[in-house]
């Protein structure tokens with residue numbers, strides 16, 4: 001029997017587990033292949049929903065499902081905290097002593113937010129990168145009576161690169177809907193000399209910020225936040241006072257990546273950007289936020305990567321060489337208000353060209369959010 005172990009029950013791990021099961025249906029049914037998925041809590045978090053929770057477009061409970069409900073019944077769910085991958089012995093070591101041997105390992109352990117890496121962040125900034133903080137921000141906006149809001153990014157790379165743009169535009173609309181936009185200022189800081197990393201997106205987004213009266217501070221690399229003085233200071237020397245600060249925390253890869261000797265200094269796993277194999281490891285594939293590939297850390301990236309990983313895992317199980325390439329496809333909507341959006345679609349060779357924002361693009365995102373659980377996570381199409 002061959003064992004395929006998938007590490008991580010988020011967007012990437014769940015969809016790739018269900019797809020591998022489908023691709024190897026016969027082998028799984030006859031017991032020639034066993035698929036196991038290990039996840040810390042066995043709860044699947046749909047993180048794109050957190051921004052929707054802030055603006056009351058989704059309820060908190062709509063962002064979470066029991067992982068067991070999403071996996072095909074033939075996939076074994078193991079709940080536990082991975083301590084280490086012993087790639088020399090082909091096994092995953094789980095806290096408490098359990099070990100999962102594998103023939104092929106797929107790592108989809110995502111990224112970890114580290115607000116504590118920026119002085120003053122925990123006490124001084126709001127965030128929406130986990131559910132509890134998204135709910136706190138929703139309450140803070142509910143109580144907001146006007147003043148200066150600063151949106152800031154406290155470290156790169158971070159997941160969902162368009163999220164700071166989205167929260168800025170949604171805020172603008174929200175403040176208008178509350179009748180307090182004229183009593184408020186919105187300031188946007190970004191660590192590079194433009195408002196987004198890709199020129200064809202940065203230009204229209206900067207124009208839109210101009211139309212919406214958003215003040216831009218770039219480049220601005222966060223040095224520290226002073227919660228008592230209510231200021232945020234950049235390493236470039238500028239200090240901006242705020243009444244409400246919304247910041248994206250620094251990110252790193254999972255701790256076990258470092259302790260297993262699989263990662264770089266940020267615990268991101270060096271990964272072949274086409275075959276999605278961990279560099280130097282024949283039988284380990286990586287997808288989603290966990291890779292070091294310089295491409296958007298996004299659910300859609302993980303979803304497209306899952307196609308290539310599925311084919312490559314199935315090939316290896318059948319004794320063939322893995323040859324299916326991930327070509328760098330990404331598709332992300334960008335909310336440009338409370339009920340309008342545009343989108344970016346690109347790959348390694350073709351940059352995105354976001355269309356004019358519209359209600360129709362927003363509605364497509366709403367439909368995607370609702371069908372996510374069946375179409376993407378359960379891989380039903």
Ligand SMILES: Cc1cc2nc3c(=O)[nH]c(=O)nc-3n(C[C@H](O)[C@H](O)[C@H](O)COP(=O)(O)OP(=O)(O)OC[C@H]3O[C@@H](n4cnc5c(N)ncnc54)[C@H](O)[C@@H]3O)c2cc1C
Nearest residue numbers: 008010011012040047048082110160288289297298299300
């Ligand atoms: C506010 C917000 C908005 C976003 N909006 C969008 C969007 O609109 N579109 C988009 O495409 N993407 C969006 N994203 C990004 C998207 O959610 C992530 O890129 C995506 O979840 C990455 O998938 P993943 O499978 O790599 O990791 P995750 O979905 O984070 O899953 C990782 C899993 O691994 C488990 N795990 C980690 N370490 C261990 C361990 N040691 N032991 C056991 N289990 C472990 C975790 O518990 C988790 O279940 C957004 C993210 C946020 C925070």
